[in-house]
Structure formats: structure tokens, C-alpha cells
Amino acid sequence: MSNLLQRATAGGHTSPHAMELADLASESVIVSDVHGVIRYWNAASEALYGWPAMAMVGQRVQTIGSLAHNGTDHFSALLREGRWEGVVHRRGLTGTEIVAAVRQIVRRDTTGALLDIVEFGRNAGSLSEAAYLRMDAELQSSLAASWELDTSAARPLLDAITEHRRSGITIDFDRHPDWVDKLLTTTRILAINDRAVRIFGAHAGYEQMIGQPIGAFWPAESRSVLATLLESVASDRTRLEISKMVLSGSLRNPVIKAWHSAEPKPPDTVFVTINGVTNDERTSWELQASENRYRRLVQYLPTALWQVDSRRAGEAFDQLKANGVRDIAGHLERNPDLVEHAKDVVRVTDVNLDAVSLFRAGNPADLIKPVRYIFAAAPGLAERVMVAHFEGRRNLIEETRVRAFDGSIIDVLFTVTYPVPPEQLDNTFITMQDISERLNAEQQLRKLQADFSHAGRIATLGELATSIAHEINQPLSAIVTNGETSLRWLARADQNTEKVTQLTSRIVSNARRASDIIHRIRGMAAKHEPEKRLINLNEVVEEALLFIRHDIDSKSIVLSASFGADLPKVLGDRIQLQQVIINLLVNSVQAIVQSGQPTRRIDAQTSIDDDGSVVFSVLDNGPGVPAANLARVFDSFFSTKDAGIGIGLAICQSIITAHGGRIAGANRPNGGAHFHFTLPVPTVAGPDSSGAGDIIR
Amino acid sequence: MGGWSSGHVSKRTGSPKMPLVAVVDDDEAVREALHDLLQVLGLACRTFDRAEAFMAEYVPNQFDCLITDVSMPGQSGVELQERLRELGSSIPVVIITADTSPATRARAMSGGALACLTKPVNDNVLLHHLQSVLNDAGNSRDDRRDTPPDE
Numbered sequence: 001m002s003n004l005l006q007r008a009t010a011g012g013h014t015s016p017h018a019m020e021l022a023d024l025a026s027e028s029v030i031v032s033d034v035h036g037v038i039r040y041w042n043a044a045s046e047a048l049y050g051w052p053a054m055a056m057v058g059q060r061v062q063t064i065g066s067l068a069h070n071g072t073d074h075f076s077a078l079l080r081e082g083r084w085e086g087v088v089h090r091r092g093l094t095g096t097e098i099v100a101a102v103r104q105i106v107r108r109d110t111t112g113a114l115l116d117i118v119e120f121g122r123n124a125g126s127l128s129e130a131a132y133l134r135m136d137a138e139l140q141s142s143l144a145a146s147w148e149l150d151t152s153a154a155r156p157l158l159d160a161i162t163e164h165r166r167s168g169i170t171i172d173f174d175r176h177p178d179w180v181d182k183l184l185t186t187t188r189i190l191a192i193n194d195r196a197v198r199i200f201g202a203h204a205g206y207e208q209m210i211g212q213p214i215g216a217f218w219p220a221e222s223r224s225v226l227a228t229l230l231e232s233v234a235s236d237r238t239r240l241e242i243s244k245m246v247l248s249g250s251l252r253n254p255v256i257k258a259w260h261s262a263e264p265k266p267p268d269t270v271f272v273t274i275n276g277v278t279n280d281e282r283t284s285w286e287l288q289a290s291e292n293r294y295r296r297l298v299q300y301l302p303t304a305l306w307q308v309d310s311r312r313a314g315e316a317f318d319q320l321k322a323n324g325v326r327d328i329a330g331h332l333e334r335n336p337d338l339v340e341h342a343k344d345v346v347r348v349t350d351v352n353l354d355a356v357s358l359f360r361a362g363n364p365a366d367l368i369k370p371v372r373y374i375f376a377a378a379p380g381l382a383e384r385v386m387v388a389h390f391e392g393r394r395n396l397i398e399e400t401r402v403r404a405f406d407g408s409i410i411d412v413l414f415t416v417t418y419p420v421p422p423e424q425l426d427n428t429f430i431t432m433q434d435i436s437e438r439l440n441a442e443q444q445l446r447k448l449q450a451d452f453s454h455a456g457r458i459a460t461l462g463e464l465a466t467s468i469a470h471e472i473n474q475p476l477s478a479i480v481t482n483g484e485t486s487l488r489w490l491a492r493a494d495q496n497t498e499k500v501t502q503l504t505s506r507i508v509s510n511a512r513r514a515s516d517i518i519h520r521i522r523g524m525a526a527k528h529e530p531e532k533r534l535i536n537l538n539e540v541v542e543e544a545l546l547f548i549r550h551d552i553d554s555k556s557i558v559l560s561a562s563f564g565a566d567l568p569k570v571l572g573d574r575i576q577l578q579q580v581i582i583n584l585l586v587n588s589v590q591a592i593v594q595s596g597q598p599t600r601r602i603d604a605q606t607s608i609d610d611d612g613s614v615v616f617s618v619l620d621n622g623p624g625v626p627a628a629n630l631a632r633v634f635d636s637f638f639s640t641k642d643a644g645i646g647i648g649l650a651i652c653q654s655i656i657t658a659h660g661g662r663i664a665g666a667n668r669p670n671g672g673a674h675f676h677f678t679l680p681v682p683t684v685a686g687p688d689s690s691g692a693g694d695i696i697r
Numbered sequence: 698m699g700g701w702s703s704g705h706v707s708k709r710t711g712s713p714k715m716p717l718v719a720v721v722d723d724d725e726a727v728r729e730a731l732h733d734l735l736q737v738l739g740l741a742c743r744t745f746d747r748a749e750a751f752m753a754e755y756v757p758n759q760f761d762c763l764i765t766d767v768s769m770p771g772q773s774g775v776e777l778q779e780r781l782r783e784l785g786s787s788i789p790v791v792i793i794t795a796d797t798s799p800a801t802r803a804r805a806m807s808g809g810a811l812a813c814l815t816k817p818v819n820d821n822v823l824l825h826h827l828q829s830v831l832n833d834a835g836n837s838r839d840d841r842r843d844t845p846p847d848e
Contacts, residue, residue, distance in 0.1 A: 480817035480819075
């Protein structure tokens with residue numbers, strides 16, 4: 001019938017044909033317009049109220065009284081919610097009061113504009129006041145947050161309390177938190193409607209709420225109110241208790257009703273409803289549209305999203321703060337069970353599609369449960385999330401890992417956004433972005449950079465081949481000569497053991513020296529992943545000079561090296577920094593040699609600049625860099641050398657940039673070039689960070 | 698081995714006529730090694746870590762032979778030989794170098810080197826060259842010492 005009505009009124013006017021059908025209905029059907037003016041009054045309405053349709057069409061419904069049972073005008077609630085059910089009192093034709101149980105529905109067109117209001121009504125019969133109340137409460141429960149609770153397990157406690165009451169003691173639950181806890185833990189949820197699921201912070205958490213103690217979801221601030229009501233109606237089955245409650249969040253002036261269920265429900269079943277004006281003045285149609293938009297947005301958001309009810313953690317934090325806990329990190333470290341407990345009581349209440357696919361889950365329900373699974377592959381993360389929450393931070397962002405349900409470990413960017421009053425306190429949002437691809441790309445980039453700088457090192461080693469050969473030939477030469485000398489001593493009649501011992505030990509130390517040089521060269525020639533350690537730049541420069549010393553000597557260049565005292569350590573890859581230093585020095589050597597300068601000088605210096613960064617400088621008295629080229633010297637494939645491919649300085653720049661530093665070249669006022677790079681000094685250097693053992697990639 | 702040590706000059710006698718060789722090399726290990734080799738060959742030796750140090754103490758005819766490295770900070774061994782020739786010295790010079798390039802070798806030989814040996818030096822080869830110039834070197838040095846350098 002309602003289908004027919006809808007179809008008939010879709011055009012914006014009521015078809016008489018459809019109305020005739022409604023005439024046959026046994027329920028009263030009344031259609032009124034936006035202003036409450038009756039447009040249609042069926043035969044059953046005539047029978048129920050006594051008034052003929054002729055008399056009523058064109059009148060306002062209020063002319064026969066349409067107040068709800070509690071005496072309030074429910075019209076605004078009707079418009080807001082889109083429907084209303086309850087008991088109304090009307091004046092019949094004969095002047096008698098007629099009590100009707102009615103269901104009113106607001107119909108709107110696709111744009112949300114109000115079409116009409118359709119009311120279905122039936123005689124509520126002649127009942128006791130208490131029965132009317134109960135009927136009204138039951139009818140209105142669909143618009144309330146409604147709970148169906150099983151108190152059977154609480155029965156012994158309820159009986160004990162009733163016993164107390166009989167002995168004349170006033171029961172004040174505020175003074176018996178243990179009773180409240182017991183009562184709310186033993187009373188379990190049998191059923192719950194959507195509104196209650198939503199208001200009590202467990203979006204889509206229906207399955208997870210059923211069978212659970214009411215205490216797990218009931219707001220902390222109203223626990224004793226609920227306990228009082230439960231005790232009251234559980235001990236007197238005829239009672240319907242109404243009370244105000246405190247509820248932070250979406251409802252204004254919430255009213256809580258509780259009553260014992262009638263047959264055929266099991267005897268210990270209690271209904272609890274909570275009614276109130278939502279803080280949002282928008283109509284349910286608008287709210288629903290808005291919520292749908294929001295849900296669609298969230299569902300299809302290209303970021304995995306978790307909605308988490310962290311109120312239990314918030315309550316625990318309030319308690320800890322009240323107990324004087326300030327250093328939450330220390331407290332959690334001493335009480336790891338708090339973290340474990342939180343992983344179980346803080347629950348995921350909703351997730352979107354991306355979250356489902358990120359965790360390789362079958363459907364959202366797999367993810368809607370306590371948050372424990374989120375932290376499975378991220379040691380310490382739960383603690384940090386709790387610390388940030390405790391400290392009232394707005395959010396927490398870190399790169400971490402999660403274990404998906406298929407066991408794979410995924411790198412994610414993990415963000416928590418905490419609710420801040422007056423937002424809905426049950427909504428903590430967690431987002432995760434799969435960054436494994438980005439990390440892969442970074443890994444590839446690092447490898448590419450490593451390959452690039454390796455190629456540069458090989459090229460530099462090639463340029464220094466003569467110098468290196470000389471460097472390694474010296475100890476070998478000494479070894480050969482020492483060996484031959486030993487043999488001569490041994491061949492003599494007057495063997496000189498002391499001398500041979502001395503020569504042999506020189507052979508050993510020179511062989512070591514040769515081996516060290518080879519080790520250094522191998523370090524430069526090897527491919528390696530950059531490894532950042534805390535290093536002393538002076539030592540790096542000294543070692544780099546060993547590679548090029550002979551080259552400088554053989555070209556009659558005077559090298560002066562001055563090392564800044566007490567340089568702070570920097571984070572860097574020793575080989576790569578050596579590469580940069582050698583490269584800058586080689587450039588200076590080559591420039592100086594080309595210039596034909598009679599006195600050839602190179603100064604290599606380390607120091608600290610005004611910003612506290614560590615600086616390495618190479619100054620030469622060569623021809624300098626032509627002004628036109630200065631801006632391009634760090635570009636790839638820029639070279640002024642005949643045989644140069646022009647990657648040396650480009651590699652230097654990429655290495656220094658990867659170290660968070662800067663590299664620059666300039667001409668000196670009196671001729672020659674000045675190249676230098678700076679490296680930042682890490683701000684935090686722990687007491688044991690001076691060790692070469694700590695690697696930071 | 699060693700015609701020299703079994704030969705003309707006895708180290709033990711500490712004869713004033715024992716030939717004196719100068720060694721110039723910037724590498725301490727090489728200097729020490731050459732010093733000891735010359736010692737077992739029965740030759741007296743003085744070492745210098747660079748050409749400038751040798752020249753600072755230069756006295757004509759002080760040494761019977763000069764063994765020098767090429768590549769050193771400051772003046773190279775080849776330049777040192779050229780400088781000595783400029784000063785009129787005919788001192789036999791043995792160049793020892795790791796640098797095997799023909800250019801270096803050619804420049805050394807054209808500068809009047811007795812030999813240009815590649816490091817590591819073979820002791821017999823070195824001994825052979827030393828023997829060739831130091832036969833009766835003690836005497837000839839003494840003779841030369843009596844002769845004014847500018848003669």
C-alpha cells in the first residue's frame with residue numbers, strides 16, 4: 001500500500017485513485033502537508049476518531065489534539081528524524097479521549113524537499129497509565145539508542161541489593177563502585193540498535209558488542225545511573241524508570257528509560273533506551289545524506305583508514321593523571337601490562353576498503369576488533385601511540401611496519417589523529433599508507449647513487465694509478481731489499497743474528513704497510529652500500545691524502561694540510577667522503593699542472609663554520625675556474641678536461657647532498673680555485689655514539 | 698754473491714778508504730733497507746730524505762756514488778742529478794724508481810746516470826753497477842779529495 005501511495009504521490013500531488021486504496025486499509029491513514037493541514041483521512045480514521053473525512057480534510061491535525069503521551073509536541077522531532085512512533089492522545093467526535101499508537105513518516109522528494117507526512121494509527125486500547133508509558137517507550141525505542149540486556153547473571157547481586165533495601169537502607173550506587181562494576185560486568189548485551197551502536201562509539205561494531213558486558217561500552221560518567229536503573233527495574237517488573245543521564249558527545253539532555261520486558265522475552269531481560277536531541281540541528285535526511293557522503297568518502301579514500309574507539313584508554317589516562325602520573329612513558333615501561341590491556345580494550349570500530357586490502361583481509365569485519373593486530377609487527381608503537389594520546393598531542397606520525405593477515409610485512413606511514421573535545425571522543429583515526437613502493441624506489445635510488453659514485457671512484461683510482469703503484473711499490477721495494485740483505489748476512493761466515501732479526505721484522509712491518517695500502521684501495525674500488533657512521537673528518541682527510549700524496553709529490557706541488565682542532569664528528573660514509581676529497585684534490589692537481597705555474601701550492605683544510613658545520617676546503621694557486629663555467633661545474637657531463645667525462649664533481653655533489661651537506665666552488669681573489677663542502681653535525685650524539693659500531697643508514 | 702764484500706775493502710778494518718755512498722729517498726723504509734744492504738756489501742752510506750737535504754750538505758767529492766729515488770716532495774731525483782751536473786760533479790748516479798715510463802728513464806740516462814733501476818731493485822744488479830764505479834773508489838776518492846773541485 002505504501003508503495004502505491006509513494007508511486008501515486010511521486011508527482012507531488014496525491015492521486016485520488018491511490019487514496020481509494022488506502023480507504024480499504026484497516027489502520028487509520030492520515031496524510032497531511034508541510035503545514036500540518038490534513039489532505040487525506042481514510043475510512044479507518046473515521047472509525048477510530050469518529051470524525052468524517054469531510055470534516056477533517058483541510059483542517060490541521062492539532063485541532064483534535066496530537067500531543068504525544070508525555071505532553072510534548074513531537075513535530076520537530078518528527079521532521080528531524082523523518083519518522084516518529086509513540087502514543088498520542090486525541091479528542092474524539094463524542095468528546096472522549098482517544099489514545100492511539102501512531103507511526104508517522106515524513107516523505108521527501110529526491111532533493112530533500114518535504115512532500116507530506118503520512119500517519120498510520122490504531123487504537124491503543126484502554127490501558128493503565130503504566131501500560132501506556134511502556135507502550136510509548138517501546139514505540140519510541142526505534143528512535144532511541146536501544147539496548148536489550150540480559151541481567152540473569154547479575155541476579156544474585158540484584159537480590160542481595162534488594163535485600164539491603166528491604167532492611168531500610170537507602171541504596172546509593174555512587175558509594176558502591178564495586179556493585180556498579182559487578183552489575184555492569186555481569187549484565188550482558190542481547191541486542192542493540194544501530195543508533196546505540198553509533199552513539200556508543202562502536203560503528204559497525206554490532207557483532208562485537210553482542211554478548212559483551214554492558215560495562216565495556218557504557219560511558220564512564222553514567223555508570224552508576226545505569227546501575228540504579230537496572231536494580232530498580234530488575235527488582236520491580238512493573239516499573240518503567242526514567243532518568244537523566246550524563247553523556248558526553250552527540251546527544252543533548254539525554255533521557256534514559258529502562259523497563260523490564262514482558263513475555264515472551266526471558267524473565268531477566270531489561271530494555272534500556274536513551275533519547276535526546278542530537279546536537280546537530282540538521283534533519284535526519286540531511287544527516288543521512290551527509291553521513292552517506294562521509295562514509296562514501298571514507299570508504300573510497302585512497303588511504304587505509306581505521307576508526308578506533310579509544311575512550312577506554314582515555315578513561316584509564318584520566319585515572320592515571322588523577323593518581324599523579326606525569327611520566328607516562330616511564331609508567332608504561334614499568335607496567336607493560338597496561339599496554340597489553342589497552343591492545344584488547346581499545347577497539348577498531350570501522351575500517352574502509354583500503355584498510356581491508358592493505359591487510360589482505362576478506363571483509364571489513366575481519367578488521368573490526370581490538371587494535372592488537374595493528375601493532376603485531378611494530379614493537380614499541382603501541383606505547384608511543386599511548387604516550388602521544390596521554391600527552392594530549394593531536395597526532396602521531398611514523399614510518400613503521402604492519403603484518404597483514406597473509407603474514408606479509410608491509411612498510412607503512414602510520415598516522416594517528418586523536419579526538420580533541422568537543423569532537424566525538426570515540427573517534428580516533430588511524431591511517432596507513434603503503435610506502436613499500438616508495439621505500440623500494442628509495443632503495444633503488446640509493447643503489448643507483450652507490451653505483452654512480454662507485455664508477456666515479458674507479459675512474460679516480462684509474463687517474464691515480466701511477467701514484468698508487470708508487471705508494472705500494474715503496475714497501476715492496478723495502479721488503480725485497482731487506483730480504484736480500486738478510487740472505488747476504490746468512491751466507492756469511494760471521495752470521496749476524498741480531499741484524500737478520502732486525503731485517504726480518506722490517507720485512508714484516510713493510511708487508512703490513514703494503515697490505516694496508518691494498519686494503520684502502522680495495523675499499524675505494526669495492527662496490528658498497530653507503531654506511532653512515534660517526535666519523536672524524538680529519539682522519540678521513542688524512543687517509544685520502546695517502547692516495548694522492550705521491551701524485552702531488554711527483555708534480556712538485558707543495559701540499560699543506562691544516563686540520564681544525566676538536567672537530568665534532570659527522571655522520572658519513574668514510575669511503576664516499578674520501579672519494580669527494582680525493583676528487584677535489586685531483587682536480588686541483590690537474591688544474592695546477594695545466595697552468596704551468598712555477599710554484600704550485602695546494603692547501604687542504606678542515607674547520608668549523610659559523611653554523612657549527614664541519615668544513616673541508618681545497619685551495620690551489622692554479623688558473624681558477626672560468627667565471628662562465630662556475631655555475632655548471634657540478635652538472636653531470638660537464639668537463640673542461642680533454643679526457644674527462646664530467647661526472648666527478650656531479651658525483652661529489654650527489655654524495656655531499658646525500659650527507660645533508662653543501663658543496664661549492666669559487667675563485668680566489670688572488671687567483672686559483674677554492675672548493676669546499678660542509679657537513680652538518682648531528683644534534684643528538686649519545687654518550688656511546690662515538691663508537692664506530694653504530695651504523696645509521 | 699758479493700764480489701765486493703769479499704773484495705777490496707774490509708769493513709772490519711774500518712779503512713778510511715771504504716767507499717761512501719749517498720742514498721736519497723723520501724721513504725724511510727726504503728732508505729733503511731738500502732742502508733743495510735750497502736752495509737752488508739761493505740759500503741759506508743749516508744741517507745737523505747729529500748734532494749734539498751742532500752744539497753744542503755753538498756760538498757764536492759764527498760761521496761763515491763749517489764743512489765736516488767725520482768719521485769719525492771720537492772726536487773726530484775732526476776732534477777738532483779741535473780743540478781749536480783750543473784755544479785760540475787761527475788759523481789756516478791744510480792736512479793731507482795717505481796716509475797717505469799720511458800720518458801723518465803730517457804731523461805735520467807741523458808742526464809748522465811750510471812743506471813736507472815726499477816724498484817724493487819735487484820741487489821746483484823745494484824752491486825754490479827756499484828762495483829763498476831767503485832773499484833778502487835776509496836783511492837780515487839782520496840785522490841780526488843786532494844784535487845780542488847773546480848779543477
